[in-house]
Amino acid sequence: MSPLSRTSVTSLATIGLFSIFPAAVLSQTSAFTDQATGIQFQRFFGARTNFGFGMALSTDTTSKSFIGQLTFPLSNGNGWGGWSLTGDMEGPLLMAAWSDGKGNVISSFRQAFNEDDNPPEVAGTFTLRPIAEATSVNNTFLTYTFLCENCLDAGLGLAPEVQSAEMGWALASRAVRNPASSAGVLDFHNSGFGDFKANLAGARNAEFDKWAALAGAPVTGAAGAKPFDVGAAGAGSGGSDDEGDGNNSSGGGGGDAGNDSDSDDD
Numbered sequence: 001m002s003p004l005s006r007t008s009v010t011s012l013a014t015i016g017l018f019s020i021f022p023a024a025v026l027s028q029t030s031a032f033t034d035q036a037t038g039i040q041f042q043r044f045f046g047a048r049t050n051f052g053f054g055m056a057l058s059t060d061t062t063s064k065s066f067i068g069q070l071t072f073p074l075s076n077g078n079g080w081g082g083w084s085l086t087g088d089m090e091g092p093l094l095m096a097a098w099s100d101g102k103g104n105v106i107s108s109f110r111q112a113f114n115e116d117d118n119p120p121e122v123a124g125t126f127t128l129r130p131i132a133e134a135t136s137v138n139n140t141f142l143t144y145t146f147l148c149e150n151c152l153d154a155g156l157g158l159a160p161e162v163q164s165a166e167m168g169w170a171l172a173s174r175a176v177r178n179p180a181s182s183a184g185v186l187d188f189h190n191s192g193f194g195d196f197k198a199n200l201a202g203a204r205n206a207e208f209d210k211w212a213a214l215a216g217a218p219v220t221g222a223a224g225a226k227p228f229d230v231g232a233a234g235a236g237s238g239g240s241d242d243e244g245d246g247n248n249s250s251g252g253g254g255g256d257a258g259n260d261s262d263s264d265d266d
């Protein structure tokens, strides 16, 4: 194997689970307006899965908050959907949402240290504040609109001033175990996952503060949530314009999973 192809293999392994087709042209977000609130998002939408994730940001590029909206189908009430602040699964701040089966959306912040295990719930200065007017769930579909406060930070994977970022999404139809808890166990995103390019400059809107004021009280995490590990988040790479994190093959920290599912060296 030539040194060049060896390098490509290594960087593919570094990119992680969210990128199956790193060479393909990334999906771009496009403008989408929520009918219930009038919030204007830049939204990634997957036509095959019907998964959507939209973001609205302040025109103040130092503001660390964004409004997010997850929309995705459920299978008999089961499944979960989520996003990553970068194109990687391992390291950055992740969020997932699902139904508790009783008419409520449960959500939590996660951080993955490998691609195989349920990513543990994490806590930090970031908070989720649901926007009830644009949140609903039934047996076949979930819509979750929320203010993600203090979620934009280079140490979490995406800095507030970034104009365009590669982000990740994931969708599962499998039941979350212990779904009433924000620490519910997430199985593999069997319905789909991937990267998309978020037009964050286009997501900035002068109405942001008005929309953010719709948000309710912060969601409280489960007692066992661990502090977010900035060291494992690939801190320093800041923006997420490119996925490879230089040429360090250790893959965004964490790196202590004895038998990794990636093809590393042999």
Ligand SMILES: *[C@@H]1O[C@H](CO)[C@@H](O)[C@H](O)[C@H]1NC(C)=O
Pocket: 136, 137, 138, 139, 140, 141
């Ligand atoms: C479930 O919610 C979706 C989205 O709001 C809606 O289109 C669908 O009709 C609802 N299904 C039922 C059975 O109410």
Ligand SMILES: *[C@@H]1O[C@H](CO)[C@@H](O)[C@H](O)[C@H]1NC(C)=O
Pocket: 246, 247, 248
């Ligand atoms: C990446 O590789 C280049 C060329 O081999 C080297 O000069 C540089 O120090 C490496 N950077 C990192 C972060 O390892």
Ligand SMILES: *[C@@H]1O[C@H](CO)[C@@H](O)[C@H](O)[C@H]1NC(C)=O
Pocket: 246, 248, 250, 253, 255
């Ligand atoms: C590469 O990864 C190792 C192990 O995580 C880390 O100690 C080192 O600082 C990294 N180097 C660069 C240039 O990122």
Ligand SMILES: *[C@@H]1O[C@H](CO)[C@@H](O)[C@H](O)[C@H]1NC(C)=O
Pocket: 257, 258, 259, 260
């Ligand atoms: C290694 O793989 C085995 C078999 O899949 C699994 O039981 C074990 O937990 C894995 N170990 C680590 C450290 O991931």
